[in-house]
Amino acid sequence: MTVISLMTDFGIKDGNVGVMKGVIWKIAPNSQISDLSHMVAPQNIPEAALILARSAPYFPPGSVHVVVVDPGVGTARRPLAAKIGTQYYVGPDNGTITGLLERAEQENWPLEFVHLTEPRFWLENISYVFHGRDIFSPVAAHLSVGVPLAELGTRILNPVRLNLPKPERKTNGWRGEIIHIDHFGNLASNLRVEHLDLLLARPEKLHITLGGIEIQGLVNTFGERPAGELIALFGSTGNLIVSVVNGSAAARLNAKIGDSILVEAG
Amino acid sequence: MTVISLMTDFGIKDGNVGVMKGVIWKIAPNSQISDLSHMVAPQNIPEAALILARSAPYFPPGSVHVVVVDPGVGTARRPLAAKIGTQYYVGPDNGTITGLLERAEQENWPLEFVHLTEPRFWLENISYVFHGRDIFSPVAAHLSVGVPLAELGTRILNPVRLNLPKPERKTNGWRGEIIHIDHFGNLASNLRVEHLDLLLARPEKLHITLGGIEIQGLVNTFGERPAGELIALFGSTGNLIVSVVNGSAAARLNAKIGDSILVEAG
Amino acid sequence: MTVISLMTDFGIKDGNVGVMKGVIWKIAPNSQISDLSHMVAPQNIPEAALILARSAPYFPPGSVHVVVVDPGVGTARRPLAAKIGTQYYVGPDNGTITGLLERAEQENWPLEFVHLTEPRFWLENISYVFHGRDIFSPVAAHLSVGVPLAELGTRILNPVRLNLPKPERKTNGWRGEIIHIDHFGNLASNLRVEHLDLLLARPEKLHITLGGIEIQGLVNTFGERPAGELIALFGSTGNLIVSVVNGSAAARLNAKIGDSILVEAG
Numbered sequence: 059m060t061v062i063s064l065m066t067d068f069g070i071k072d073g074n075v076g077v078m079k080g081v082i083w084k085i086a087p088n089s090q091i092s093d094l095s096h097m098v099a100p101q102n103i104p105e106a107a108l109i110l111a112r113s114a115p116y117f118p119p120g121s122v123h124v125v126v127v128d129p130g131v132g133t134a135r136r137p138l139a140a141k142i143g144t145q146y147y148v149g150p151d152n153g154t155i156t157g158l159l160e161r162a163e164q165e166n167w168p169l170e171f172v173h174l175t176e177p178r179f180w181l182e183n184i185s186y187v188f189h190g191r192d193i194f195s196p197v198a199a200h201l202s203v204g205v206p207l208a209e210l211g212t213r214i215l216n217p218v219r220l221n222l223p224k225p226e227r228k229t230n231g232w233r234g235e236i237i238h239i240d241h242f243g244n245l246a247s248n249l250r251v252e253h254l255d256l257l258l259a260r261p262e263k264l265h266i267t268l269g270g271i272e273i274q275g276l277v278n279t280f281g282e283r284p285a286g287e288l289i290a291l292f293g294s295t296g297n298l299i300v301s302v303v304n305g306s307a308a309a310r311l312n313a314k315i316g317d318s319i320l321v322e323a324g
Numbered sequence: 325m326t327v328i329s330l331m332t333d334f335g336i337k338d339g340n341v342g343v344m345k346g347v348i349w350k351i352a353p354n355s356q357i358s359d360l361s362h363m364v365a366p367q368n369i370p371e372a373a374l375i376l377a378r379s380a381p382y383f384p385p386g387s388v389h390v391v392v393v394d395p396g397v398g399t400a401r402r403p404l405a406a407k408i409g410t411q412y413y414v415g416p417d418n419g420t421i422t423g424l425l426e427r428a429e430q431e432n433w434p435l436e437f438v439h440l441t442e443p444r445f446w447l448e449n450i451s452y453v454f455h456g457r458d459i460f461s462p463v464a465a466h467l468s469v470g471v472p473l474a475e476l477g478t479r480i481l482n483p484v485r486l487n488l489p490k491p492e493r494k495t496n497g498w499r500g501e502i503i504h505i506d507h508f509g510n511l512a513s514n515l516r517v518e519h520l521d522l523l524l525a526r527p528e529k530l531h532i533t534l535g536g537i538e539i540q541g542l543v544n545t546f547g548e549r550p551a552g553e554l555i556a557l558f559g560s561t562g563n564l565i566v567s568v569v570n571g572s573a574a575a576r577l578n579a580k581i582g583d584s585i586l587v588e589a590g
Numbered sequence: 591m592t593v594i595s596l597m598t599d600f601g602i603k604d605g606n607v608g609v610m611k612g613v614i615w616k617i618a619p620n621s622q623i624s625d626l627s628h629m630v631a632p633q634n635i636p637e638a639a640l641i642l643a644r645s646a647p648y649f650p651p652g653s654v655h656v657v658v659v660d661p662g663v664g665t666a667r668r669p670l671a672a673k674i675g676t677q678y679y680v681g682p683d684n685g686t687i688t689g690l691l692e693r694a695e696q697e698n699w700p701l702e703f704v705h706l707t708e709p710r711f712w713l714e715n716i717s718y719v720f721h722g723r724d725i726f727s728p729v730a731a732h733l734s735v736g737v738p739l740a741e742l743g744t745r746i747l748n749p750v751r752l753n754l755p756k757p758e759r760k761t762n763g764w765r766g767e768i769i770h771i772d773h774f775g776n777l778a779s780n781l782r783v784e785h786l787d788l789l790l791a792r793p794e795k796l797h798i799t800l801g802g803i804e805i806q807g808l809v810n811t812f813g814e815r816p817a818g819e820l821i822a823l824f825g826s827t828g829n830l831i832v833s834v835v836n837g838s839a840a841a842r843l844n845a846k847i848g849d850s851i852l853v854e855a856g
Contacts, residue, residue: 059353063342069773070336070602071629073641076595079624080649087591087622087650090349090357094342100774101836109339116457117346118353129836132811186811188826191648241335242366279398279452294454304367304395325619329608336602356619358611363603375605382723383612384619507601508632545664545718560720570633570661 060086060202061121063113065094065106066190068126074188078124078195081181085199094123101129103153104220108238110147111157112295119144122198124190125154132186137174137193138217139201139210143167146207148174148198150189153220160222175211223316225253231264231322232257234298236315243306247319249298254321263324266290268300269311274324280304326352326468327387329379331360331372332456334392340454344390344461347447351465360389367395369419370486374504376413377423378561385410388464390456391420398452403440403459404483405467405476409433412473414440414464416455419486426488441477489582491519497530497588498523500564502581509572513585515564520587529590532556534566535577540590546570592618592734593653595645597626597638598722600658606720610656610727613713617731626655633661635685636752640770642679643689644827651676654730656722657686664718669706669725670749671733671742675699678739680706680730682721685752692754707743755848757785763854764789766830768800768847775838779851781830786853795856798822800832801843806856812836 062082068074075096082089094113098106106127114123128135128150138151142162147155151173162169174193177184179200181192197210225234225248234249245268257264262275273290283289285304288311293299298321300307307313328348334340341362348355360379364372372393380389394401394416404417408428413421417439428435440459443450445466447458463476491500491514500515511534523530528541539556549555551570554577559565564587566573573579594614600606607628614621626645630638638659646655660667660682670683674694679687683705694701706725709716711732713724729742757766757780766781777800789796794807805822815821817836820843825831830853832839839845 059349061346061349061353063346065339065342067774070625071627072770072772073597073626073645076597076624076626077645077648079622080593080595080645080653083591083593083622083624084648084650087593090345090353092342092345092349093336094339095337097337113339113343113346116343116350118350121346130813133813135813185824185826187823191826238338240338242333281396281399281401291453292451294451294457325615327612327615327619329612331605331608356611356615358608358615359602360605360608361603379605379609379612382609382616384616387612504604506604508599547662547665547667557719558717560717560723 059088059090061090061092061118062198062202063092063094063117063121063123064096065098065109065123066096066126067098067100067102068096068190070096074191077191081191081195082199085196086202089199089202098127101127103127104222105238106154107157107220107222110154111161114145114158115161117145122146122148122201124194124198125149126190126194127154128152128189131189137189139172139174139197139207140217141168141170141207146201148194148201151218153218155217156220156222159219170207171214171217172207172211173214176209179205179210223248225249228320228322231320233318233320236313236317236319239308239313239315243302243308244293245300245307245311245313246293247298249319249321251292251296254298257321257323260324265322265324266300267320267322269313269317271311273300325354325356327356327358327384328464328468329358329360329383329387329389330362331364331375331389331391332362332393333364333366333368334362334456336362340457343457347457347461348465351462352468355465355468364393367393369393370488371504372420373423373486373488376420377427380411380424381427383411388412388414388467390460390464391415392456392460393420394418394455397455403455405438405440405463405473406483407434407436407473412467414460414467417484419484421483422486422488425485436473437480437483438473438477439480442475445471445476489514491515494586494588497586499584499586502579502583502585505574505579505581509568509574510559511566511573511577511579512559513564515585515587517558517562520564523587523589526590531588531590532566533586535579535583537577539566591620591622593622593624593650594730594734595624595626595649595653595655596628597630597641597655597657598628598659599630599632599634600628600722602628606723609723613723613727614731617728618734621731621734630659633659635659636754637770638686639689639752639754642686643693646677646690647693649677654678654680654733656726656730657681658722658726659686660684660721663721669721671704671706671729671739672749673700673702673739678733680726680733683750685750687749688752688754691751702739703746703749704739704743705746708741711737711742755780757781760852760854763852765850765852768845768849768851771840771845771847775834775840776825777832777839777843777845778825778829779831781851781853783824783828786830789853789855792856797854797856798832799852799854801845801849803843805832
């Protein structure tokens, strides 16, 4: 009873995700399927990479993560399967696994990459435009019923990686940027507990500057402050976030992905 | 093979609900998981309470309902598990179960409440801001594989309850209010079959007044009237609703939650 | 372990789809449930028919497709179950199966239709307005655990069919129309590979005209052209589509369902 997660930029109205489940259950009728997100912004590979990296560690060993944000579908970009630690990725070789690879390298997880070249694990007819259905779903299903990774294609060593923005050390702190805006309008940055470690002895003395606004000090959670107040805190995956209590920081600050955020000791 | 339902205000784009499923299936690999809604308006506990109360009775005995609409996450608000009749609730102790408790008391269902205090049934690391993942999902999974409620924490007797709006008896009928607006724009009131029972001998003689508009008589279903007509009828859970046939009553009447609705005998 | 798919126009915020799963799993605890779409435009039966016809063939034999786009709920319109090839449909008899029937007739799949008249396979209390929960979900669950189609009601021969728009032969090509706009803004027409077969010897010579714009030639996939370019290609189910690479053709052309599209040899 393995778990397969699905993430795409397909939206939820056209039936494409449901079809992928039909394809999977034809091959792997006992697999559990979790929708991670189908509202990734169209063609936004960095967003998919971010969600994959922070979500996969919570899944059981053996889980297979199918991610299809695939502007290069039907071109020369390679179809890929990877073993990253105890879990699998199936999808285009376009950098979607970058964030998860960084985590794997920090933690010395074993890595294995395969260029999918064995059509006997695919649907019979392959369209030019929907490899999520025709290649990636059946491959994930075969993996989940025990087909070894190595049988799916040719081993490779150099999967595509994104150049993700890195925080920058400043004299008195760190400069990062906004990398995700969630459903509530919380602004997540690429500044993590690890970066700010040395500054955290006195969290009430930190200054967080974003979009011309300064926030004084960190809180632990939303309910520490009254509704409507702008706060900074660590999100559930260790990234520094900026929020409005019971409101939207994105709307308040008119913020967008890529905006700069500065954290300095007081 | 127990059923777990999930309801949150997390939206569907950030992967958080998928992560909860990963956590659940790591502990309870055979559970079936039903998404009840993840589009509860942010922090809107009364809306979650309403959906829970009308949905849970259709689930199998033993089902576990995880509801995470949780503005108090990480504060002193208690994490709660409850047995309500034959089913379970897991989530914050913030009134989400109010509607279901009212139903339980009407029907004399047995009740049991536990303050979750046993971290051995949680994830190892608990964030301040995502107890849905760190506490409520693993607790639900443990319940679904047979851990007794009493082992999860300390028995309590006084869960938090909301003060939900009650219909008011009038000389010639009842005054209620709009408590939910659905995807179609149907306006659901807190007036129920039980309130209107005595008036229903001659349903064609009722006057329904809402937002300055009067509707004459009740119908049984949408297709009895032409497209575009404003009608009043009982919804599928016994609440009086106001609709536009093949249209949106919310848009037509510019209605909102809390608007007053009056039903009078003719 | 049969698969049940669900398609409705209920949206995802009110809990109604989750309730259907509760009802199904009470009867058929091992069934796998795939959400095909719950964002069908309200009351849009042709859209549901289109998604059903192109999705069902990817599901395993024995799958049960529940489709509830049902403006006639509670009126004289019949509740229906059908066997179409190796799979089942359950829902209102309102034309939803039209597209799938056309396919079935082309491929000589066996067909069987039953007017649902046996309340012992339904919930105990039937509302006027939510047969998805009260009739169609329990019937689908009973089918999935092996109840024969014939036991569910009375055999009929004449299910309702829609009059779907047909492509028209022109001197130098074909005229069709836009029948679906997907999440990305791709415009799908009712012109299919079969219609254009004779024209496809020289696909680079075709002229596609839509909304006063002419596109020269077909491509195989999006990534063949630069971002922002308007292209024509075959979608994953063999329909001719018009797209903007990494953009929205619907927005660019201000296109809508029913717009005319002309394909001519050069």
